[in-house]
Amino acid sequence: MSDGASVHPKSRGAARRAQRRGPTMEDVAEVAGVSRGTVSRVLNGAFHVSPESQAAVRAAMRETGYVVNQSARSLVTRRSGAVAFVLSEPQDRLFEDPVFNVLLRACTQILAEDDSSLVLMLASTPQERTRVMRFVQGGHVDGVLLVSTHTGDPLATELDAAGLPVVVCGRPPDAGLRMPYVAADDRGGARLITQYLLDQGRHRIATVAGPDDTAGGVERLAGYRDVLGARVPDRGVVRATDFSIAAGHAAMAALLAGCPDLDAVFVASDLLAVGALEALHAAGRRVPDDVLVGGFDDSAIAPATRPPLTTVRQPLAQVAAEMVEVLRQLIDGRPASSRVLPTTLVRRGSA
Amino acid sequence: MSDGASVHPKSRGAARRAQRRGPTMEDVAEVAGVSRGTVSRVLNGAFHVSPESQAAVRAAMRETGYVVNQSARSLVTRRSGAVAFVLSEPQDRLFEDPVFNVLLRACTQILAEDDSSLVLMLASTPQERTRVMRFVQGGHVDGVLLVSTHTGDPLATELDAAGLPVVVCGRPPDAGLRMPYVAADDRGGARLITQYLLDQGRHRIATVAGPDDTAGGVERLAGYRDVLGARVPDRGVVRATDFSIAAGHAAMAALLAGCPDLDAVFVASDLLAVGALEALHAAGRRVPDDVLVGGFDDSAIAPATRPPLTTVRQPLAQVAAEMVEVLRQLIDGRPASSRVLPTTLVRRGSA
DNA sequence: CACGTGACTGTGAGCGCTCACAGTGCCAGA
DNA sequence: TCTGGCACTGTGAGCGCTCACAGTCACGTG
Numbered sequence: 001m002s003d004g005a006s007v008h009p010k011s012r013g014a015a016r017r018a019q020r021r022g023p024t025m026e027d028v029a030e031v032a033g034v035s036r037g038t039v040s041r042v043l044n045g046a047f048h049v050s051p052e053s054q055a056a057v058r059a060a061m062r063e064t065g066y067v068v069n070q071s072a073r074s075l076v077t078r079r080s081g082a083v084a085f086v087l088s089e090p091q092d093r094l095f096e097d098p099v100f101n102v103l104l105r106a107c108t109q110i111l112a113e114d115d116s117s118l119v120l121m122l123a124s125t126p127q128e129r130t131r132v133m134r135f136v137q138g139g140h141v142d143g144v145l146l147v148s149t150h151t152g153d154p155l156a157t158e159l160d161a162a163g164l165p166v167v168v169c170g171r172p173p174d175a176g177l178r179m180p181y182v183a184a185d186d187r188g189g190a191r192l193i194t195q196y197l198l199d200q201g202r203h204r205i206a207t208v209a210g211p212d213d214t215a216g217g218v219e220r221l222a223g224y225r226d227v228l229g230a231r232v233p234d235r236g237v238v239r240a241t242d243f244s245i246a247a248g249h250a251a252m253a254a255l256l257a258g259c260p261d262l263d264a265v266f267v268a269s270d271l272l273a274v275g276a277l278e279a280l281h282a283a284g285r286r287v288p289d290d291v292l293v294g295g296f297d298d299s300a301i302a303p304a305t306r307p308p309l310t311t312v313r314q315p316l317a318q319v320a321a322e323m324v325e326v327l328r329q330l331i332d333g334r335p336a337s338s339r340v341l342p343t344t345l346v347r348r349g350s351a
Numbered sequence: 352m353s354d355g356a357s358v359h360p361k362s363r364g365a366a367r368r369a370q371r372r373g374p375t376m377e378d379v380a381e382v383a384g385v386s387r388g389t390v391s392r393v394l395n396g397a398f399h400v401s402p403e404s405q406a407a408v409r410a411a412m413r414e415t416g417y418v419v420n421q422s423a424r425s426l427v428t429r430r431s432g433a434v435a436f437v438l439s440e441p442q443d444r445l446f447e448d449p450v451f452n453v454l455l456r457a458c459t460q461i462l463a464e465d466d467s468s469l470v471l472m473l474a475s476t477p478q479e480r481t482r483v484m485r486f487v488q489g490g491h492v493d494g495v496l497l498v499s500t501h502t503g504d505p506l507a508t509e510l511d512a513a514g515l516p517v518v519v520c521g522r523p524p525d526a527g528l529r530m531p532y533v534a535a536d537d538r539g540g541a542r543l544i545t546q547y548l549l550d551q552g553r554h555r556i557a558t559v560a561g562p563d564d565t566a567g568g569v570e571r572l573a574g575y576r577d578v579l580g581a582r583v584p585d586r587g588v589v590r591a592t593d594f595s596i597a598a599g600h601a602a603m604a605a606l607l608a609g610c611p612d613l614d615a616v617f618v619a620s621d622l623l624a625v626g627a628l629e630a631l632h633a634a635g636r637r638v639p640d641d642v643l644v645g646g647f648d649d650s651a652i653a654p655a656t657r658p659p660l661t662t663v664r665q666p667l668a669q670v671a672a673e674m675v676e677v678l679r680q681l682i683d684g685r686p687a688s689s690r691v692l693p694t695t696l697v698r699r700g701s702a
Numbered sequence: 703c704a705c706g707t708g709a710c711t712g713t714g715a716g717c718g719c720t721c722a723c724a725g726t727g728c729c730a731g732a
Numbered sequence: 733t734c735t736g737g738c739a740c741t742g743t744g745a746g747c748g749c750t751c752a753c754a755g756t757c758a759c760g761t762g
Binding site: 024025026036037040043044068069070071072073074075076077 | 717718719720721
């Protein structure tokens with residue numbers, strides 16, 4: 001008995017190891033009475049494994065409580081099974097925007113369905129940007145979902161130059177980028193709601209546009225102009241400094257000052273519209289009686305404003321799903337192209 | 352000279368490899384004229400490396416564009432350098448709540464400062480919960496930041512039972528859990544604002560409380576009761592079904608029906624307060640003239656309501672920082688204890 | 703002058719996995 | 733009966749890193 005330890009040094013070591021730090025494939029193989037390779041095969045859904053072996057392996061996995069070691073797997077496959085969700089925004093205002101949350105949530109969920117995970121990263125400062133680049137190039141993630149709203153975002157350029165799998169949310173403002181994007185049809189949606197305001201018999205339709213270095217700012221204004229053409233009222237366009245409530249308030253006040261006889265306004269986002277409604281209220285204008293208000297996004301706040309906001313719905317869950325799908329294609333080396341998804345009008349009390 | 356190529360077969364191979372899939376430590380070592388071990392030492396900030404070697408290695412890293420392979424490192428260190436941010440919520444309403452966003456953003460940023468990353472996970476369904484457990488136990492992350500608001504959350508129990516490093520946000524409703532938490536002083540904050548309403552000369556102070564399976568629901572109501580005691584008006588307490596705008600509206604309407612002569616109301620969250628303000632407006636009550644309204648959170652929406660919301664400020668950035676710090680301690684095997692951070696009153700127009 | 707000492711460096715043995723390849727056994731067809 | 737093919741299985745060689753250990757070298761010190 002005294003040499004029992006030295007007789008089975010290896011198996012005892014394996015047993016100790018198994019309990020200390022979780023079972024390995026080797027342990028599972030031993031329990032199932034097969035080899036490492038067979039375990040690997042059932043794990044990876046490969047063919048050429050007999051039903052009996054398969055059952056034995058599965059039972060052994062259950063019995064031992066086996067979980068794959070992703071580090072070991074990644075080391076050889078060079079796939080991390082993770083994707084970075086990068087918010088590239090000078091100020092991180094976007095975090096307050098319900099649109100962003102919905103997108104983040106949807107992406108997380110969709111990735112999870114495929115057993116991938118989402119790593120959230122911020123890239124507001126140059127240091128953060130460097131970190132993102134190192135992270136992605138270091139193979140921590142297989143690809144990037146980039147939420148970047150600003151023209152000339154250096155991160156987009158760097159990622160693009162490095163040839164990494166990247167999908168952008170929203171039409172990228174820089175035409176030079178090769179990477180595909182997934183966007184809602186901003187321009188079409190803006191046309192939709194502007195036409196709707198027109199159809200309500202309003203003639204002096206102004207707009208609070210978004211910042212001109214964002215896709216939402218540019219495209220939605222373009223859609224508005226598509227419909228109104230020369231009928232855009234004098235001083236009827238004011239740009240908000242960002243997509244916040246406060247900016248909406250300020251822009252609406254400016255609009256009222258420059259174009260006091262407006263009878264409808266298309267506001268480029270719901271959050272801006274919340275501010276605009278306040279400014280209208282403060283100025284004693286009744287909505288919708290005196291002024292119709294149309295928003296954009298159909299975010300969670302839209303049905304909760306006073307009055308409830310008529311707005312344009314972005315299919316965000318679908319945007320998320322398509323972004324993930326396109327990214328998958330890129331990661332797998334398949335060709336991928338950009339996609340634009342239709343927007344729809346949602347009528348509520350404000351217009 | 353003719354055998355130059357064959358003299359350095361290894362170095363040529365290394366060079367080829369380096370360009371194919373990124374340089375390894377071996378490549379860096381070769382360029383620096385040192386060994387793998389020395390490179391590893393400078394990488395890990397170890398001592399016993401001569402300044403010359405150190406400089407050579409750093410130069411070689413720069414020259415080759417070396418980035419560590421985290422998979423390989425994790426495989427041996429059993430540390431992933433990542434942390435899971437898990438949102439464990441039956442319905443994922445919380446995603447709409449600005450409070451949650453601020454917390455998520457702050458955690459991401461703080462972790463990034465230490466070169467760790469944040470993996471976002473949802474755990475609404477049993478399947479998702481299983482996935483989280485496998486993920487954490489599989490060593491994908493070193494610990495968990497758990498944002499769970501509901502009593503009897505099975506994930507909290509499972510994580511706790513598994514003895515994994517976990518920090519909960521908010522006082523965990525279940526007393527049986529061993530894991531530490533970081534919370535804002537909900538009860539103290541509720542006392543603060545209730546006392547403030549009292550000090551304004553109001554005597555019929557009602558409350559819209561949060562769900563009773565959440566810390567915010569329980570603690571804030573307790574603070575309210577601490578101050579009012581027997582002075583809580585008859586039918587002056589209504590529970591919201593969740594922390595949403597719609598629930599706030601419904602609860603406030605119910606409150607007005609049961610307790611029509613109320614002259615102030617403490618609403619357990621800003622989002623609820625938005626709904627409550629609407630309900631009051633719909634009922635023709637003026638705020639703050641007829642009814643004072645106090646919220647809780649001081650989220651981004653508070654200054655943007657009509658009138659701006661007097662509320663209780665939660666130090667969310669600090670909560671995030673402390674959560675990360677406590678989790679670090681846990682991961683490093685150091686003892687860690689729960690922390691409660693002070694809340695403060697923010698006066699605006701509604702009270 | 704031998705020898706311990708301490709700073710520094712190189713080396714081998716893995717971590718747990720996948721992948722390519724080399725078996726093994728079984729059956730149909732020659 | 734032999735052979736080729738097929739379904740299935742085991743095995744070795746790494747992936748790139750860290751860690752423990754075993755050097756090496758230049759110093760003092762006895």
